Amino acid sequence: MKKVMIDTSIYSLAMKGDHDVVDMLRKIDQIGISTISIGELFSGFKAGSREKINREELELFLDSPRVVVHGIEVETADVYAVILNQLKCAGRPIPTNDIWIAASAFQHGYRLFSKDKHFRFIQGLLHINGA
Secondary structure, eight states, X not given: OOEEEEOHHHHHHHHTTOHHHHHHHHTOSEEXXXXXXXXXXHHHHHHSSOHHHHHXXXXXXXXXXXXXXXXXXXXXXXXXXXXXXXXXXXXXXXXXXXXXXXXXXXXXTOEEEESOGGGGGXXXXXXXXXX
16 A cells, blocks of 8 residues: 555554554555644643653654655645535534644545544545544
């Protein structure tokens, strides 16, 4: 599998040793992750008792040559606006951070790997349902 962006839940499941998720990640040539997901992870780390260890594990993951971190740019914001308006028109709201993650996946030509079923409401998003 070529390019796949992961969301926060996939990273968390991988770190917990979920065999299906880990097996899927091993098959991916390039793993994308959004700075939005990294922010969600940092927030979770701060709320827990293993912040230092979790940050170190994340740094090791991000240092992998297969992992590419994507920030938010003007083009990402434009794609975000399109997705948000499509979802509003369809009456299908989803969490704002997930719209940003999907926008980044679209912008950079990734399929999205997530266990969150609400991503299926985003028109044209190629995704891998981890369920």
